[in-house]
Amino acid sequence: MRSTFFCARRRNAAPTRTHLNRRLIGYPDGVKDRSAAVQRRLEEAGLTRKIGSNQVRAIRINVSGTHEDMKRIEEEGRLDEWCADNLKYFADTFGKENIVAAHLHRDEETPHIHVTLVPIVKGERKRMKREEQTKKRYRKKPTDTVRLCADDIMTRLKLKSYQDTYAEAMAKYGLQRGIDGSKARHKSTQQYYRDIQKLSDNLKAEVVDLQQQKETAREELRRAKKEIQTEKLKGAAT
Incomplete structure (x- = not known):
């Protein structure tokens, strides 16, 4: 109470x-x-x-x-x-x-x-x-x-x-x-909302960082596939 x-x-x-x-x-x-x-x-x-x-x-x-x-x-x-x-x-x-x-x-x-x-x-x-x-x-x-x-x-x-x-x-x-x-x-209502907003901002930042990591991983995967395809073509030519 x-x-x-x-x-x-x-x-x-x-x-x-x-x-x-x-x-x-x-x-x-x-x-x-x-x-x-x-x-x-x-x-x-x-x-x-x-x-x-x-x-x-x-x-x-x-x-x-x-x-x-x-x-x-x-x-x-x-x-x-x-x-x-x-x-x-x-x-x-x-x-x-x-x-x-x-x-x-x-x-x-x-x-x-x-x-x-x-x-x-x-x-x-x-x-x-x-x-x-x-x-x-x-x-x-x-x-x-x-x-x-x-x-x-x-x-x-x-x-x-x-x-x-x-x-x-x-x-x-x-x-x-x-x-x-x-x-x-006891945490005041104002402090509660400030903490929630801070947590939300942190989560958004983490999402952006994960998205960037995802794009980087995709680019590396495309590069690796391209290199593998190139090696296969060279092997076939040989």
Whole structure:
């Protein structure tokens, strides 16, 4: 499961398959798109503090599996079941009311879901160490205080926990978690396409080189045949 704060342009989407995409969560009355759904949730959450201009208001999450696994799930007729289990996982993990949008995309080679959640949490914020060390006494705030805080959701420990619990929820589909503690690094979409283009250019260069070698071999073969024919003619004359 991979989470990001933005979604790269889907350059490899096939326009002829766009009709296969599906919205998994309906928007409330009067809400027409994802941005409006995010704003509606913020307005109805009961926030007491003003939202800062630099605060994260929504988190985009992309869930999928390997191309082979997702095609297998699709061919087994379990794609709808997989979508339902994903929605249940996110509702149980982050709160159903915070999941404002979810879309199934099948216009690319591998089926996947884009989920949008608003990071509304409850409880007192975690004070920084320097605040803890000051002599100032903080008034204890109610434990049910509603806050907008992506930092509480995206801590290193919680991200690891999401990977673990999501793998457990998806085990029934034969999906496995990535290697825990792996040193591998995620490759951006832009870097992926650059690598593909480089590989394509290298292959083209190799094809040109092989073609040249082929032409050289043909020329040598013609020359050898001509020499053999000449030798035969000389032998016949003798």
